[in-house]
Amino acid sequence: MSHANPQRLPVSDHNAALRERQVVVHDMSLRDGMHAKREQIPVEKMVEIATGLDDAGVPLIQVTHGAGMGGNSIQHGFALASNEDYLKAVIPRLKQARVSVLLIPGLGTMRELESAHDCGIASVHVATHCTEADTAPQHIDFCRKLGLDTTGFLMMAHLNTPDGLAAQGKIMEDAGAQTIYITDSSGYMIPQDVIDRVEALKAALNCDTQIGFHGHHNLGMGVANSIAAVQAGATRIDASVAGLGAGAGNTPTELFVAVADRMGIDTGCELFALMDLAEDVVTPFMDELVRVDRESLTLGYAGVYSTFLLPAKRIAARYGLSARDILVELGRRKMIGGQEDMIEDTALTMAREQGLLDDPAA
Amino acid sequence: MTDKIGCAIIGSGNIGTDLLYKLGRSEVLTPKWVVGIDPDSEGLALAREQGVKTTHEGIDAILDVLEDDGVQIAFDATSAYVHPENSRKMNERGVLMIDLTPAGIGPKCVPPINLQQHAENREMNVNMISCAGQATIPIVYAVSQVQSVDYAEIIASLASKSVGPGTRHNLDEFTYTSSSAICEVGGSRRGKALAGINPAEPPMIMRNTIYCLTDDAPDRQAITASIQAMIEQVQEYVPGYRLVNGPVFEDNRVAVFMEVKGLGDYLPEYAGNLDIMTAAAAQTGEMFARRLLAGELTLEPVEAATS
Numbered sequence: 001m002s003h004a005n006p007q008r009l010p011v012s013d014h015n016a017a018l019r020e021r022q023v024v025v026h027d028m029s030l031r032d033g034m035h036a037k038r039e040q041i042p043v044e045k046m047v048e049i050a051t052g053l054d055d056a057g058v059p060l061i062q063v064t065h066g067a068g069m070g071g072n073s074i075q076h077g078f079a080l081a082s083n084e085d086y087l088k089a090v091i092p093r094l095k096q097a098r099v100s101v102l103l104i105p106g107l108g109t110m111r112e113l114e115s116a117h118d119c120g121i122a123s124v125h126v127a128t129h130c131t132e133a134d135t136a137p138q139h140i141d142f143c144r145k146l147g148l149d150t151t152g153f154l155m156m157a158h159l160n161t162p163d164g165l166a167a168q169g170k171i172m173e174d175a176g177a178q179t180i181y182i183t184d185s186s187g188y189m190i191p192q193d194v195i196d197r198v199e200a201l202k203a204a205l206n207c208d209t210q211i212g213f214h215g216h217h218n219l220g221m222g223v224a225n226s227i228a229a230v231q232a233g234a235t236r237i238d239a240s241v242a243g244l245g246a247g248a249g250n251t252p253t254e255l256f257v258a259v260a261d262r263m264g265i266d267t268g269c270e271l272f273a274l275m276d277l278a279e280d281v282v283t284p285f286m287d288e289l290v291r292v293d294r295e296s297l298t299l300g301y302a303g304v305y306s307t308f309l310l311p312a313k314r315i316a317a318r319y320g321l322s323a324r325d326i327l328v329e330l331g332r333r334k335m336i337g338g339q340e341d342m343i344e345d346t347a348l349t350m351a352r353e354q355g356l357l358d359d360p361a362a
Numbered sequence: 363m364t365d366k367i368g369c370a371i372i373g374s375g376n377i378g379t380d381l382l383y384k385l386g387r388s389e390v391l392t393p394k395w396v397v398g399i400d401p402d403s404e405g406l407a408l409a410r411e412q413g414v415k416t417t418h419e420g421i422d423a424i425l426d427v428l429e430d431d432g433v434q435i436a437f438d439a440t441s442a443y444v445h446p447e448n449s450r451k452m453n454e455r456g457v458l459m460i461d462l463t464p465a466g467i468g469p470k471c472v473p474p475i476n477l478q479q480h481a482e483n484r485e486m487n488v489n490m491i492s493c494a495g496q497a498t499i500p501i502v503y504a505v506s507q508v509q510s511v512d513y514a515e516i517i518a519s520l521a522s523k524s525v526g527p528g529t530r531h532n533l534d535e536f537t538y539t540s541s542s543a544i545c546e547v548g549g550s551r552r553g554k555a556l557a558g559i560n561p562a563e564p565p566m567i568m569r570n571t572i573y574c575l576t577d578d579a580p581d582r583q584a585i586t587a588s589i590q591a592m593i594e595q596v597q598e599y600v601p602g603y604r605l606v607n608g609p610v611f612e613d614n615r616v617a618v619f620m621e622v623k624g625l626g627d628y629l630p631e632y633a634g635n636l637d638i639m640t641a642a643a644a645q646t647g648e649m650f651a652r653r654l655l656a657g658e659l660t661l662e663p664v665e666a667a668t669s
Contacts, residue, residue: 070537075556105533106557106558109533110534137531333566335560338519341517341617349606
């Protein structure tokens with residue numbers, strides 16, 4: 001790669017404390033981005049994007065179905081290939097990057113994880129809702145026994161208090177997780193929310209346990225929140241090249257790396273290579289531009305799970321409803337990740353109440 | 363008939379305690395023992411209040427008194443990890459085991475579908491699958507009775523407060539057992555089960571969504587009628603079993619959205635998952651008990667050779 005070295009650009013002087021801080025960037029475009037592509041990323045395209053990320057120095061890349069292990073389903077959509085097919089195609093092509101997967105207990109199982117391990121993965125996000133960490137200890141323990149870099153991933157973290165989240169993180173740490181993530185699945189948080197949670201985790205966890213932040217850009221805060229997390233002590237940041245992810249996307253990798261460079265935070269990633277990958281490969285491949293629009297802004301504003309965006313739009317069109325109304329109602333009913341079936345259920349109930357359903361068995 | 367068949371409940375958590383309430387109302391079963399492992403268990407205290415013998419020293423503490431206390435049926439509401447050993451010990455002493463864990467070592471039972479058959483086969487271990495299995499497999503079966511189902515998928519949403527540590531530690535077993543039961547009992551060629559735990563306050567009532575992919579275009583009228591008839595059968599033992607939306611047809615996909623409101627025996631009404639599991643287990647125990655009382659069934663010790 002012969003891009004200009006972004007490290008030569010002038011570094012802001014306002015953040016001397018962050019200078020030389022190392023942050024591990026974990027790209028989500030080939031897992032969270034599957035949601036934005038309705039799980040329809042061909043194997044060759046995954047290889048193309050993954051090798052681009054590898055060339056740009058991204059150290060960790062998450063791959064597979066948007067819902068991770070066991071994700072292929074009516075509930076979460078069927079991908080173009082099996083998780084194993086994606087992993088087997090991508091992993092041998094990478095020079096330095098390591099590959100991770102997502103495992104949500106209740107959806108994915110240890111059998112599926114073992115199969116992914118056989119394909120050569122190095123790292124796992126073991127994910128639960130932010131109050132249900134005690135569904136994960138068996139899985140976390142199993143990951144550690146397989147020798148995997150193991151993260152406890154607390155989703156929809158805005159729905160728990162900083163102390164409550166820290167207690168949940170402690171359960172995962174006790175089970176063996178080496179990193180605990182604050183996962184802003186709804187893109188609802190603002191920087192102070194992130195800082196409060198990072199500080200609570202820091203106070204509760206062992207000093208050698210890493211803290212991570214996974215942002216969504218629904219309020220346009222993905223980069224600001226990630227930087228706030230780093231300033232408060234996080235050392236791992238999830239991001240997606242070109243923002244390819246659920247809702248208004250994840251924190252855009254190239255944008256985070258650019259700001260990190262300006263602040264002197266060391267990500268080891270090459271900015272111009274990421275910019276080119278985003279502009280030339282990923283953005284033209286989007287079905288619709290991943291951006292803050294009326295519906296994705298609704299997710300961030302109402303605290304709704306980002307993955308609900310596209311199914312809500314599809315179902316709204318089917319029943320003649322407003323997607324925003326459906327999303328707001330899902331937020332009011334406190335639906336969380338994994339309850340995608342409740343989008344159609346909620347829409348049906350709304351349509352009946354509005355007299356839009358002629359035939360109850362329509 | 364005034365006699366009742368004595369039974370034991372192994373496990374004093376949410377499921378065991380809810381079951382105690384239901385068996386306490388039974389005309390043919392009477393709970394004699396509740397077995398726990400924690401002296402401070404709320405479930406054991408409630409059992410003692412109802413005059414039922416308890417121990418916090420595990421199943422071994424009652425093995426020698428089973429015969430004297432007339433225990434012929436045991437309900438295991440512990441964990442998939444310990445169920446096989448519990449079952450072996452009970453079966454060795456001629457006690458029939460009804461398994462409420464997702465261990466699934468015995469044939470899987472959904473009362474309106476195959477309970478009669480298991481009773482006639484004189485099974486010594488019957489597995490109740492999972493709460494989600496009890497709530498969804500009747501619907502899969504109702505569709506597969508009309509036309510062939512290639513794939514069925516069920517999604518259970520449970521209130522966090524209704525899910526005890528046993529279930530939380532057995533999510534993989536829940537998935538495996540429920541998925542295979544969708545095929546073995548529900549009649550689908552392939553099956554998948556998903557579970558989610560929702561901490562909303564006030565707690566959400568248990569919800570279940572059932573998707574079936576039929577081989578040919580679905581016969582909407584026949585499937586709708588079959589589902590309605592099945593719901594009425596389940597309502598006989600779970601009054602809070604209710605269709606919320608559907609069936610909705612989209613190409614070959616049939617979608618049914620159910621709610622299970624519990625009777626509020628141990629945990630409040632939101633815990634329909636407890637209710638449908640314990641009601642199905644109580645139904646199963648009662649079917650065997652009636653046959654024992656009528657002299658149509660006698661239980662014999664099972665040789666310990668199998669493991």
